Amino acid sequence: MLFQAASKQCHNGNPMRAFFVPFIQDALRSAGIETDKDILIEKPTEKKFGDFSTNIALLLAKELKKNPRTLAGEIMEHFAFPEGTVVKTDVAGPGFINFHLEPAFIMRTVRDVLSEGESFGSNPAGKGQGAIVEYVSANPTGPLTVGRGRGGVLGDCIANLLETQGYDVTREYYFNDAGRQMQILAESVRYRYLEQCGMTVDFPESHYQGDYIRNIAETLFIEHGDELAKSESLSVFKETAEGIIFDSIRKTLARLSITHDSFFNEHTLYKAEEGGISPNQAVIEALDAKGFISKFDNATWFLTTKLGQEKDKVLIKSSGDPSYRLPDIAYHVTKFNRGFSLMVNVFGADHIDEYPDVNEALKILGYDTGRIRVAINQFVTTTVGGQTIKMSTRKGNADLLDDLIDDVGADATRLFFIMRSKDSHLNFDIDLAKKQSKDNPVFYLQYAHARICSLMRMAGNEIGFNADSATGEGLDVLDSEVEIELASALLDYPDVIQSCLRFLEPQKMVEYLHGIAELFHKFYQECPILKADPAIRTARLELSLCVRRVLRNGFTILGISAPESM
């Protein structure tokens, strides 16, 4: 919602689109048409329909009770575009108005890419506002699995996208080292430790089976001998396991350039604040005051049936411990109290039921839940040689994220995780990701960048072209079809960022960059660069620089490297 408004007004998107809006508004006014409809400028599906089009006549036809084509013709008569911008307008199809642009106009506009550089595509819409993106948030019960990686990369990209909009972004990892799962973890380590001490133990099926448990037990045995076998206390097992596992999680994330600014321990929500009550207790009392709390069966319940849900939900179990819901609500209260104006939660489809309760509770407590956006990613299956691998952390047969990175590299891991819509189940084809060839989208994108870098090296050596001081002054001599198409596509980059944010979907960036790479390769194939006449040569080098700029900016958002040579 926050981004929809911005995008509809065309202020942050493609500079060409922003150009049209006031002229269309003027034309409507001159034609005596009053409307508050958003003026949508889009790129036609086919080149013969021109460079841009608007469906405004189609939108207005109904309320004005006119044939859309006739209406389009009437609006068109009132256009007053400046010299050297729009060559031709026409009406086509059911009533689209198509604009054909002067090539030089596009080429002059694409200079923005060079002058704005790293900040091309950015805008200060979120300036002065805090945003928090919560992602990964795996409890330290085991190494990260492939499935977790998808959410991690998704969250990281969303954070990158928000940074381009000027937000002060906090990347947060929420975890719990006090719950039942951690208890089981500690017990699992203890069992393996006792095995190390030479005892025979009946290892429960419900416990963590993975080899990493044995490794932790071994570490403890080397350090302490069998001394720990005497004590019934689990704390040393728990703490050691947590330390080692968290360390490994952070290392794995770091390999994918995923970092967090803050690690929020759920347990802090259980502790009373100075001279007061705990954040958990505060939530209970606040909900109670609104009449949504009841105690029965020895537990404390959140009366969600009052909100039309099928069942009430337990907030405090009969054991006296909170269920995960209570700290979750309290956690979100802290986000509001910390002053974030935008909160993005990234989690996997298995947590789908978690969010609605939190949302309802926050609403009851008077918080503006419109500031929260949830990105839920569907599951990942990996395939090797056509065989799919199923995973389960508990059984220890999970495909580990670390193994995947070892196998295909960090860039491919990241790109593959986000090159499909988060709503689709991801089929991670390991064979494809490993391929060092054009079939692999990672290489296709990076190759385009490396090719440009190579070009710039040669241009520097042979003709003393200085890529750093290029301004794009000479770009408007270019007028071939592929050059115009490429330049025009580069100007879409800001739109793509807006679109990614609107849908919390970096996948759109991958697809866009693929299109840019494709157009560049075509341009490179069709247009001689270094061998062209000096004016054309300079312009083509400048256009290549614009492409490199957009690729780099996009790679930064996706978090993949931009190799100078391959």
Next chain:
RNA sequence: GUGCCCGUAGCUCAAUGGAUAGAGCAUCAGCCUUCUAAGCUGAGGGUUACUGGUUCGAGUCCAGUCGGGCAUACCA
């Protein structure tokens, strides 16, 4: 049973309610004496799971049917 996601070319996937539904892979046919062939060009391939509805217009929205995944805990 109920809730959420998905169903589009042989395969993996795109497509703000807009024009003739697009890419890549695979298949077939071409392009290196020439700035990186890790590239480019062309061809074939579709009842958008099914049935209705809403409207100028539906892959997209609504209802239902069928199929797959996830969730339906006093686990997180």
